[in-house]
Amino acid sequence: MAGHSHWAGIKHKKGRADKIRSKIFSKLSREITVAAKLGDKNPEMNPRLRAAIQSARAANMPKDNIERAVEKSQIGDSSSFESIRYEGFGPKNIAVIVETLTDNKNRTASSIRTLFQKNGGSLGTQGSSSHNFKQIGVIKINFNNISEERILEIALNAGALDCISIKGDFHEIHCEKENIYKVKKILEKDLDSFISTGIEWIPFVFIEVNQTEKEDIINFLENLEDDDDVQNVYSNVKFID
Numbered sequence: 001m002a003g004h005s006h007w008a009g010i011k012h013k014k015g016r017a018d019k020i021r022s023k024i025f026s027k028l029s030r031e032i033t034v035a036a037k038l039g040d041k042n043p044e045m046n047p048r049l050r051a052a053i054q055s056a057r058a059a060n061m062p063k064d065n066i067e068r069a070v071e072k073s074q075i076g077d078s079s080s081f082e083s084i085r086y087e088g089f090g091p092k093n094i095a096v097i098v099e100t101l102t103d104n105k106n107r108t109a110s111s112i113r114t115l116f117q118k119n120g121g122s123l124g125t126q127g128s129s130s131h132n133f134k135q136i137g138v139i140k141i142n143f144n145n146i147s148e149e150r151i152l153e154i155a156l157n158a159g160a161l162d163c164i165s166i167k168g169d170f171h172e173i174h175c176e177k178e179n180i181y182k183v184k185k186i187l188e189k190d191l192d193s194f195i196s197t198g199i200e201w202i203p204f205v206f207i208e209v210n211q212t213e214k215e216d217i218i219n220f221l222e223n224l225e226d227d228d229d230v231q232n233v234y235s236n237v238k239f240i241d
Contacts, residue, residue, distance in 0.1 A: 023226070023228070024059055025056075025059070025061050025065060026228065027228075027230075027231055028052065028055060028056045028059060028061055029056075029065060029068070029072075030069075030081065030101050030231075031052045031055075031101065031231065032049065032052045032053060032056060032066060032069035032070060032073075033069045033070070033072045033081075034073075034081050034083075034101060035048040035049040035051075035052045036049050036069070036070045036073035036074075037073040041073065041074070047181035047184065047185075051181075051184070051194075051196075051197035053066055054193070054196075054197065055194070055195070055196045055197065055198075056069075057193070058142075058193065058194060058195045058196065080103060081101045081103050082101070082102055082103070082105060083099070083100070083101055084099075084100050084105055084108065084109075085097065085098070085100070085126060085130075086098040086100065086109070086112045086123060087123075087124050087125070087126055087127070087128045087129040087130055088121055088122055088123040088124045088128065089116075089121050089122055089124065089128075089129060090116065090120075090121035090217065090220050090221070090235070090237075091119055091120050091121060091213070091216050091217050091220055092207060092209055092213060092217065092237075093207065094207050094209070094235050094237040095129035095132040095133070095203070095207075095235065095236045096116075096121070096129060096224070096233065096234070096235050097130055097133065097201045097233070097234040097235075098112055098224055098230055098232075098233055098234075099230070099231050099232040099233075100112070100229045100230050100231060101229065102229040104229075107229070108227075111227055111229070112227070112230075115220070115223055115227065119216070119219075119220040119223070121220065130201065132203055132204060132205065132236050133202060133203050133204065133234065133236070134201070134202055134204060135177050135199055135200070135201055135202075136161070136174050136176065136177055136199070136200065136202055137174065137176060137178075137179060137180030137183065137197075137198075137199055137200075138172060138173070138174060138180075138196075138197075138198060138199070138200040138202070139172070139173040139175070139180070139183065139184055139187065139194060139196075139197050140170045140171070140172050140194065140195035140196045141170060141171045141173070141187075141191060141193070141194055141195060142170055142193065142195060143165065143167065143168055143169050143170050143171060145191060145193055146171065146191060148165045148171070150190075151163055151165070151171045152165075154186070154187060154190055155173045155183070155187070157186070158175075158182075158183045158186035158187060159175065159179055159182065159186075160175045160183055161174045161176065162174040170195055173187070174202075177199045180197065180198075180199065184197055198232075200234065201234040202234075203234075203235075203236035204236075206237065206238035207236055207237055207238065208238050208239075208240045209237055209239055209240065210239075211239070211240075214239050217235075217237055217239075221233055221235060221237075
């Protein structure tokens with residue numbers, strides 16, 4: 001599974017079943033609000049907003065919640081969110097990138113630093129771990145929505161770099177990050193449902209971890225994701241049997 005984010009696959013297979021539903025909706029709502037604030041309120045004219053709404057629908061967020069999140073972007077309140085990236089190393093020296101949307105960067109920095117320290121890791125400066133990754137556009141589609149042969153054909157014709165199919169789970173399309181919405185628009189001619197669309201950090205090389213060490217690392221990564229300000233967590237860990 002070269003080039004695939006192993007942790008992202010583990011997360012999707014778990015289906016975040018152990019996560020609090022309201023917390024998932026809260027993070028999706030925040031992304032919708034920020035996307036709407038930064039661009040057009042019409043998702044057809046705002047690719048980031050369209051992708052955020054599609055991700056919310058894939059998570060079964062009610063239509064009313066989505067509409068409220070868009071409306072919130074029109075309110076001139078104190079909710080001024082800032083995107084901040086944190087980098088560091090976790091258990092077994094795995095490289096970790098944490099993307100946040102926060103309205104209080106001091107609170108967020110303190111929380112992320114504590115989570116790293118409590119799990120035997122260390123928070124570094126920007127660039128300390130990201131050199132282990134490349135940023136690419138990643139579009140995920142439910143495996144049952146389209147055949148492997150058809151999605152591969154469409155993806156390559158749309159200008160994608162690769163299409164990885166995880167049988168029974170999802171198709172993952174990779175493209176240059178600057179082309180993600182161009183590729184997505186072509187895919188939308190054949191598909192109307194997407195799990196997620198975004199710019200992700202994919203490891204160049206994985207650090208392999210055995211089953212006895214797996215639980216501690218998963219707990220660490222999930223604790224990071226449970227933080228209200230955290231939107232995405234990426235790692236170069238790969239679990240082996």
